[in-house]
Amino acid sequence: MRTTGRISLLVATAIFYVILASSFEYTVKGNIGTSKHDGKKAYLMLYDTNRLIDSATVINGSFIIKGQASQPAYARVDVDREYANLIISKGETEIDVINLHTPVSGDSLNIALKDYLTKVFTLNGIARDYRTYLKGQNLSADSLSKIKNEMFSHLQQVLLNYSKSVIYANMHNPVGHAALNMFGTNSTPENWMEIYGCLSPYLLSLNFTNMWNAKIKKSIAMSKGAMFADIKGKTVDGKDARLSDYVGKGKYVLVDFWASWCGPCREEATNTLKPLYEKYGTNPRFEILGIAMWDDPKRSIQAIRSEGYEWSHIIDAGMTPMDEYGFDGIPMIILFDPEGRIIAKDIRGADISLSVEQALK
Known part of the structure; x- marks a missing residue:
């Protein structure tokens, strides 16, 4: 037992010295060129883990972050709403967080x-x-x-x-x-x-x-032919609601995953969904359902009312739709058949209208 413990200690010590020998010092410099951000923090984050590595205070329009790392890594520096991407690597890297959002100088990486x-x-x-x-x-x-x-x-x-x-x-x-x-x-x-x-x-x-x-x-x-996955949320009136309250009930349902802050979402709703609703809103075989996700419920309701979205809505769905349907951007528009199977996914513009028209023939 003592021998095993001694060997384990030797291995651990060896690993420590290997890591120590391979580590390097880095310096990240940023020159903002204005005192607007003085007093704010510049945060150095790793992209892959979203982990905060270090920070520095902006003084006289510039900042310096120094540290040690064991291997080069893709990272970013955030200063208020400004940012720059970089590689944490040996030596000094200068970045531009205002205009280029990239390194200005540094190593070959x-x-x-x-x-x-x-x-x-x-x-x-x-x-x-x-x-x-x-x-x-x-x-x-x-x-x-x-x-x-x-x-x-x-x-x-x-x-x-x-x-x-x-x-x-x-x-x-x-x-x-x-x-x-x-x-x-x-x-x-x-x-x-x-x-x-x-x-x-x-x-x-x-x-x-x-x-x-x-x-x-x-x-x-979750592509064409797949059965719908249920989503939970709230109605505009604050009641519990599910996607299954609408989909799989004998109607074609056009589901629009959107958010109030998403410009393309609101543009698609105005240019495509509104005309569709005016044309097919009274058709007993068809329904439009908006699902507001990744959004403040109050802002969702405000947008629904100010933009005049008269179709049914589920709000406060969080990030679950992305996980359940495997997408990463909005708007995401999916057409379901009366049984609840996907017949068209990730459709935009004229393709939305065409998909609905073909389904209702």
Whole structure:
């Protein structure tokens, strides 16, 4: 027994010294360029665990965070509502939390992250500018929706292809982690499963990878033909309510998972759901149901009333719908058949109207 204890102590000591030898010192510098945030905290967080690593106070428009780490990691610094992404790595890294939201200088990993994120932000800027341009055009709601969907689908595919190339080139470092996060949250289940089988042990070990893979599996399980999963919430009047109060009761039910703070949700409700309700609201074979999730119930009710959403609603559903149906963004619109099976999922714009029209033929 003593020998075993002695060996265990030696092993533990050896592990300690290996970790100590591999650890490194890092410095993160941020120059905000204004005293607006003086006195506020700059928080250094790990992306994969959402764990707070360290913090520093902003003084005279700048801050410095110093520490030790055992391995490079994808992280972010938050200052009030501003942020910057970076790699915690050996030596000094300077970040821009106001304009670029990326490293400005640092080691090769941080420069690679800067290059990747700059291109991603450029694509996002193109999408944003194009959305603004389209709003100024005299187009019908259906035409506007079709053009936007085609353009954004193209930009998303460009983003996925670029992110995939960065993942393959950085399978064993945090730049690959950053690209995998971006790829996963913008991919289809088919895209994800294709790349998942090629990931390195490092990327497979990430919490994000395991969480996202579980979500994708749930999304695949809850695809066309699957029976609905029940959701709990409240009515606008404060009474208990469930999805099963509406779905599987002999009607086609169009369910809109949304939130009051979600601009695209409210745009879809105004441009698509309102006209659908005006056209089919009295049809005994059809019903629209809004499920407000990830939202303050008071704000949900305020939006329902101010926007004139006259269809049925469940509010205060929390995050459960995302877990049950395997999605990560809203609006998420699903059409259920009279028995409660999914016949269309993640539909937008003209596809919503088309799906309903085909179902009610």
